[in-house]
Amino acid sequence: MMPNRLIVDRLVKHFHRKQPYPQNIQLTSLQKIRHRLRRKKEVIKAVDNVSFQVAMGEIYGILGANGSGKSTLIRLISTLLLPDSGQISFFGYDVVNDSFKFRQMINRVSVEASFFKRLSSEENLIHSARLYGLSARDAREKAEKILVRLGFDSTRMDEMMEDLSRGMQQKIAIARALLTSPILLLLDEPTTGLDPKSKRDVQRFISEIREDHDVVVLLTTHDMVEAETLCDHISIIDNGKFIATGTPKELIAQISTQGDKVTLEDVFIELTGKDLTEDVE
Numbered sequence: 483m484m485p486n487r488l489i490v491d492r493l494v495k496h497f498h499r500k501q502p503y504p505q506n507i508q509l510t511s512l513q514k515i516r517h518r519l520r521r522k523k524e525v526i527k528a529v530d531n532v533s534f535q536v537a538m539g540e541i542y543g544i545l546g547a548n549g550s551g552k553s554t555l556i557r558l559i560s561t562l563l564l565p566d567s568g569q570i571s572f573f574g575y576d577v578v579n580d581s582f583k584f585r586q587m588i589n590r591v592s593v594e595a596s597f598f599k600r601l602s603s604e605e606n607l608i609h610s611a612r613l614y615g616l617s618a619r620d621a622r623e624k625a626e627k628i629l630v631r632l633g634f635d636s637t638r639m640d641e642m643m644e645d646l647s648r649g650m651q652q653k654i655a656i657a658r659a660l661l662t663s664p665i666l667l668l669l670d671e672p673t674t675g676l677d678p679k680s681k682r683d684v685q686r687f688i689s690e691i692r693e694d695h696d697v698v699v700l701l702t703t704h705d706m707v708e709a710e711t712l713c714d715h716i717s718i719i720d721n722g723k724f725i726a727t728g729t730p731k732e733l734i735a736q737i738s739t740q741g742d743k744v745t746l747e748d749v750f751i752e753l754t755g756k757d758l759t760e761d762v763e
């Protein structure tokens with residue numbers, strides 16, 4: 483029987499970056515050449531031996547500070563990057579060997595979503611839906627239903643994408659990803675930068691997605707409350723490594739209390755030594 487779950491096994495992705503010139507000193511051309519020849523390659527362990535599994539119907543959260551490796555992990559699962567080593571499989575399909583099949587099952591939403599900026603959101607949505615074989619009529623109907631649930635004013639569907647606010651564009655990106663009913667939905671910071679109401683709309687929508695159809699939802703966030711309320715399981719990522727995994731309750735139970743109520747934020751600070759509220763945006 484095919485395992486109906488996402489399996490990530492000992493995944494590794496390193497980037498190699500040349501050390502930049504020292505910024506505070508003026509270098510002569512000769513010094514620059516010398517520096518270039520001598521400068522060492524720096525290895526960035528963006529994803530460093532990460533393993534986890536997500537069962538069908540689950541919402542799994544990856545919680546981490548800026549630069550901890552969240553987007554790299556999502557890009558690896560969405561076939562946009564090739565792993566150095568390790569495996570990713572879903573329904574028995576391998577992300578590298580069966581990438582075509584993989585792409586049919588997944589969809590990704592990220593803050594840098596690309597659109598035809600001078601076309602309307604409706605045209606953008608219909609265009610994407612047609613690539614997946616949906617008729618324009620079905621696409622429009624389905625998109626409207628999703629957008630209403632996301633709190634998007636559907637009378638603005640004929641405005642050019644570039645005239646919509648970032649939050650509105652984010653909602654269109656989410657609607658686009660859901661048009662094709664993906665069974666693996668990758669959400670890279672779906673609520674970052676949204677106003678409180680839009681944030682709640684999107685969070686409510688995410689928690690309801692699994693009521694419509696079978697789906698695995700993997701989302702990244704630096705919002706503790708979001709992780710705690712939306713996710714069935716959470717992993718905390720720090721410098722490319724998973725340093726803790728569990729249900730929100732299990733993670734909170736890891737920290738000893740002296741009477742005070744422990745929050746996920748306390749867990750995060752204790753484990754990573756970082757305060758997420760400082761580095762967000």
Ligand SMILES: Nc1ncnc2c1ncn2[C@@H]1O[C@H](COP(=O)(O)OP(=O)(O)OP(=O)(O)O)[C@@H](O)[C@H]1O
Binds near residue numbers: 528548
């Ligand atoms: N294409 C790339 N080339 C070189 N380094 C990269 C590349 N992509 C990411 N990195 C580095 O890998 C590390 C992890 O980056 P990543 O974008 O995955 O972090 P993140 O957790 O998504 O951060 P944020 O919360 O800011 O979105 C960072 O040090 C980043 O500079």
Ligand SMILES: [Mg+2]
Binds near residue numbers: 552553554670
């Ligand atoms: Mg990121």
